[in-house]
Amino acid sequence: MATHVKRAYRYRFYPTGAQAVELSRTFGCVRKVYNMALAARTAAWTLRQERVSYNATSAMLTAWRKTGELAFLNDVSSVPLQQALRHLRAAFTAFFAQRSKYPLFTSRKRSRKSAEYTSSAFRFREGKLTLAKMDQPLDVARVYARIADRRRDHLHKLTTRLVRENQTLVIEDLAVRNMLSNGKLSRAISDAAWSQFRSMPEYKAAWYGREVIAVDRWFPSSKLCSVCGTLQGKMPLGVRTWTCDCGTTHDRDVNAARNPLAAGLAVSACGAGVRPQRESSRTGQSVTKQEALRREPQESPSFRLREGGSQR
Structure with missing residues (x-):
């Protein structure tokens, strides 16, 4: 049938x-x-x-x-x-x-x-x-088509090189759709095509026999000290460097990259994603809960014209 x-x-x-x-x-x-x-x-x-x-x-x-x-x-x-x-x-x-x-x-x-x-x-x-x-x-418009083609070509070259040169890739599963609601950042995020960059390594990893691990979006990568594991309190986006109680001074972005890598490699054998750290009621220590990531299917209706957005 x-x-x-x-x-x-x-x-x-x-x-x-x-x-x-x-x-x-x-x-x-x-x-x-x-x-x-x-x-x-x-x-x-x-x-x-x-x-x-x-x-x-x-x-x-x-x-x-x-x-x-x-x-x-x-x-x-x-x-x-x-x-x-x-x-x-x-x-x-x-x-x-x-x-x-x-x-x-x-x-x-x-x-x-x-x-x-x-x-x-x-x-x-x-x-x-x-x-x-x-x-x-x-x-x-042709100028926008050329820009989109160049962006896609760049993403393909970058993701192919990353997959070929590394046995395991760890990426952070950001809520891109929610971030697009920020009027100040939406255009920059759209231009960067994060959603495409998120999906490309996964199917290419299957081609080359590599592994892609997605760290849950709620994992506190910025607030977690990559040296001692201490979880900090609130950390506004304006804070670009900070010093942990252990004496280590962190660059926010560098530290936020090291934590997902360490967490992803730690659970590589389990094949699970990483959720945010929480405090155990029994020991008082931070505990990492692991959970398989789930994907939501998307359905598209017939042709619909929307102002300030895309058409489906």
């Missing part, structure tokens, strides 16, 4: 000023239609315990677009508006099945600005995306 595998591709586009205005208008219309349909379904459910179908809300959308007050809905593609109604239907289905709470209204500040297009409403050719109701295509 044949198995159909869904693939997701992620691209980043850089709209012009006029295109950004058009996209913002589309995001606003999607939010408006979703909230109006939710209000209609809420009134029907509250007053009459009536479940309004997707077809009914689709008919409402057609009527709304014919009114003078909501005529602006005709300025954007109908596809993302229909998709908003489908998302609302899915939210109500989950609610009635007791899998989620009652759907909430979206707001400009609280909700993510997005619009979803099906294949009938966009065309992607030669690295250019053309959306329905948009005159000019959004351009995957």
